[in-house]
Amino acid sequence: MIFRNDVDPAEALGLVCDTEGEIDIVTEVSPADAGRVEDSEHANLVAIDAMRVVSGLVNRNSAPLDDVRVRKALNLAVDRDRLIREVFSGYAHPVAAMAPPYSWESPDDLEPYPHDPEEGKRLLSEAGWQPDRALRLAATGDVEAVARHLAEDFREALGIEVRIVVIPDEDLVAAQRALVEKNLPVPFDVLVHAWFDLAAGYPPAVIHREYFHSGGAFRVGPVLQQFEDLMGRSVVETDPKKLGEIGKQLDKLVYDEALNVFLCCPQALVAVNRHVDFTGHAATLELAETEVGEGHWSRRNGA
Amino acid sequence: MAGQVARQPVVEGGARTPVGTVHVVDPHPLNWLFITWNTMEEPVRTDERGNIVGACMEDSWWEGSTLVVKVREGVRFQDGEPLTARSIKRSFEEVQKWRAPHPPGTYLNFHPDTRVVCPDDYTVRFEFPEPDGLALAKFRGFHIASTRFWEEEGFGYRKYGTGEGHW
CATH class of the missing domain: 3.10.105.10 (Dipeptide-binding Protein; Domain 3)
Structure with missing residues (x-):
């Protein structure tokens, strides 16, 4: 698990939606960008009922x-x-x-x-x-x-x-x-x-x-x-x-x-690479249950 | 929307072998805390719906104003040291030194007169002067670290000379 705090969030959203191998999870997706993730071939949108x-x-x-x-x-x-x-x-x-x-x-x-x-x-x-x-x-x-x-x-x-x-x-x-x-x-x-x-x-x-x-x-x-x-x-x-x-x-x-x-309770929106199984949590960003499938870029060489 | 991933099956004994690498970009203002929570031990964590569940704490119950904690056996820190009741007592005493160690505020403090006793390697008794209804919630921000962490780093204690405002 690597936190890439050196990548601009807008650039990261582009990378998770349009590519594979660079960024797997982007949190704090704005509602305005949700459609872009939903239309992506590479990413899924996870909407979390957040606290x-x-x-x-x-x-x-x-x-x-x-x-x-x-x-x-x-x-x-x-x-x-x-x-x-x-x-x-x-x-x-x-x-x-x-x-x-x-x-x-x-x-x-x-x-x-x-x-x-x-x-x-x-x-x-x-x-x-x-x-x-x-x-x-x-x-x-x-x-x-x-x-x-x-x-x-x-x-x-x-x-x-x-x-x-x-x-x-x-x-x-x-x-x-x-x-x-x-x-x-x-x-x-x-x-x-x-x-x-x-x-x-x-x-x-x-x-x-x-x-x-x-x-x-x-x-x-x-x-x-x-x-x-x-x-x-x-x-x-x-x-x-x-x-x-x-x-x-x-x-x-x-x-x-x-x-x-x-007013309202906004959902937390997360863009997740399609080969990553991510479980959203209401209160925090928890990654302990996160897994990657065999088609994930990090496992393609038999890792 | 792309497809879903099949989860890795659990092998005998409940253990899973870590595989793969995941790159995360988290612009949340509490990114620093989420990294802490994903790299350190706490007595409790939260489940998907935000409810508190045990982490290195396997069970707990109240005896008057004393909270008895059973520590999960078999947990190890990244440096290999086993996490025991004494790890929890040490971590508690390290943070109790400070008046306002928690960045979110002093409401996460435990009572300064709290006494911690370890009757055995996997039991901790938190003897509060009065019942603490928020103890389990406070446990979420109670980071348990190995001996080496406290001796060599602390939460920047050596660098800053204080733990106020950053544990």
Whole structure:
């Protein structure tokens, strides 16, 4: 197994799709490139239901987004099916809150907020949203397309103005520091943000905690005592079944309070040489089960 | 889409002989971690769906606030040294020296007052001051290394003089 970190990803995709003998596995294929892999004679596309989630991180530090009605209105404005179809080429799953729907902490009876512009407008009006108040929507370059789609939804469904700010790559570290250190007010109402679960044993420890706990790096708003209590119970609960139940309660709380704008869970897409048997893993890139067939370039001389 | 590959049959005893070479390009920002996970031992790993399963840990159970771990027998490091309970204790103590060793954050830390005892070569008792509900999840980021690794390299300890932020 050789990690070729000296090959540009775009070049690597070309090599796995159009040749054999150079590159066997390319991860992080974009949905836009998925068709190229599917049409390839040399490669297969592996789509993995990954422990990844894209959401709009809501700045709850001040009015009007400190009002749950406003946050619910934003969620009701989102057309998740269109987002998944047009931005992710279908390679994503809608998500009700922050737990991926295939994780064991996802509550069974929780459905994503419906696309309901009328109810969204009603809630926004009830909360007293000022007509001249533009929503400040920020995004990093990797999720800019999501932000542009989301801005369209907010404008069309709620009739509000949206100003998009794309954070340039050269400013990313400074922006990350501002978000994590929390010493300065952050200059956005909603930040489109992609995250993932690494440890997998308990997604709320890595996802929900990071966004909403008092010690969470991405929390932008006041601490919720109910959230703190549930997370406090989690860290001393050694019974997996009970831990899973607490995880579901955390996800339901996050949903009820509409703490983020919940969007989708993108699939991880991997291009794999046709002679390689690769097993996709939800949380990480695992290669222990990977095998090559007798027709693989590395075995053609009887190896 | 191209065709599928037939898997190599498992030979008697469950062992397979490594064959072939695979070249991987992984532009994920956590590539460094995926390389670590594919080259080092941990007590647990994740299955296809992301659930935790045993790796060098064969089994575990709680006795109050103590987590008892049975170590899988027959595991060897790349340098040939057998992986035993003492390898796990050594690795634990090496990482416990640091206040914030894990790049993803201190939530992966074990309680600083945790005591590790090895009653035999293949049993480890993690005596936590209080139950740790995230212990198995933390085990995913608990890298077990051979004596030679700790004596000669560590996680850059010799080069940087510290393990803060990089195990």
